[in-house]
Amino acid sequence: MKLRIITPLSIVVDDDIDSLRAEDASGSFGILPGHAPFLTALAISIVSWRKAQGERFCALRGGVMTVGGATAPTTQIDIATREAVAGDDLATLDREVLARFQSDADEERTEHVETMRLQLNAIRRMVSRLKSGANAGEFR
Numbered sequence: 001m002k003l004r005i006i007t008p009l010s011i012v013v014d015d016d017i018d019s020l021r022a023e024d025a026s027g028s029f030g031i032l033p034g035h036a037p038f039l040t041a042l043a044i045s046i047v048s049w050r051k052a053q054g055e056r057f058c059a060l061r062g063g064v065m066t067v068g069g070a071t072a073p074t075t076q077i078d079i080a081t082r083e084a085v086a087g088d089d090l091a092t093l094d095r096e097v098l099a100r101f102q103s104d105a106d107e108e109r110t111e112h113v114e115t116m117r118l119q120l121n122a123i124r125r126m127v128s129r130l131k132s133g134a135n136a137g138e139f140r
Contacts, residue, residue, distance in 0.1 A: 001016070001017050001019075001020070001031070001032075001033050002014075002015075002016055002017070002074050002075070002076050003016075003017045003020060003049055003079075004077070004078050005047070005058055005060070005084050005086070006078070006081070007080075007082065007084055008082070012058065012085075013056075013058055013084075015049075015051065016051065017049040018033075018049075018050045018052070020050075020077060021047065021049070022040075022045070022047045022065060022079075023042065023043050023046075023047075024043055031067055031077060033074075034075060035067050035075055036067075037066075038067035039064070039066050040065050041062070041064055042060055042062055042065050042081070043062060044060065045060060045098075046059050046060070046090065046093055048090075056086065056088060057087055057089075057090050058084050058085065058087070058093075059084065059085045059093045059097040059098055059101065060081045060084050060101075061084070061104070062081060062105075063081030063084075064080050064081075065079045083101065
């Protein structure tokens with residue numbers, strides 16, 4: 001099988017592998033050679049894969065994974081993500097990188113909520129101004 005993990009700025013992993021473990025909203029799953037075509041949205045998580053030299057890991061900030069069909073000479077696994085950090089030490093990736101990814105996601109969620117709150121407040125004000133001037137045919 002062939003694994004490629006790609007961010008908007010670089011190709012983080014381009015490697016031949018024997019098996020892969022990943023996680024989406026439904027839970028953890030595995031991919032072996034000959035897997036059926038597959039498409040899923042990945043959670044913020046660590047993807048692991050095995051090859052003859054041992055096990056490798058990559059922390060992902062979410063993303064989309066596609067698995068090519070078994071009819072090709074080799075199963076192709078492509079992961080597109082906003083940010084990825086590959087490494088051999090699972091503890092470091094889990095402790096440092098995933099914590100940072102989760103923190104960044106929480107900050108983005110908070111910023112999104114605040115932006116929506118501002119937009120709704122602006123809409124409410126416009127509607128209230130329209131209502132008060134509706135009879136006069138004017139907008140104040």
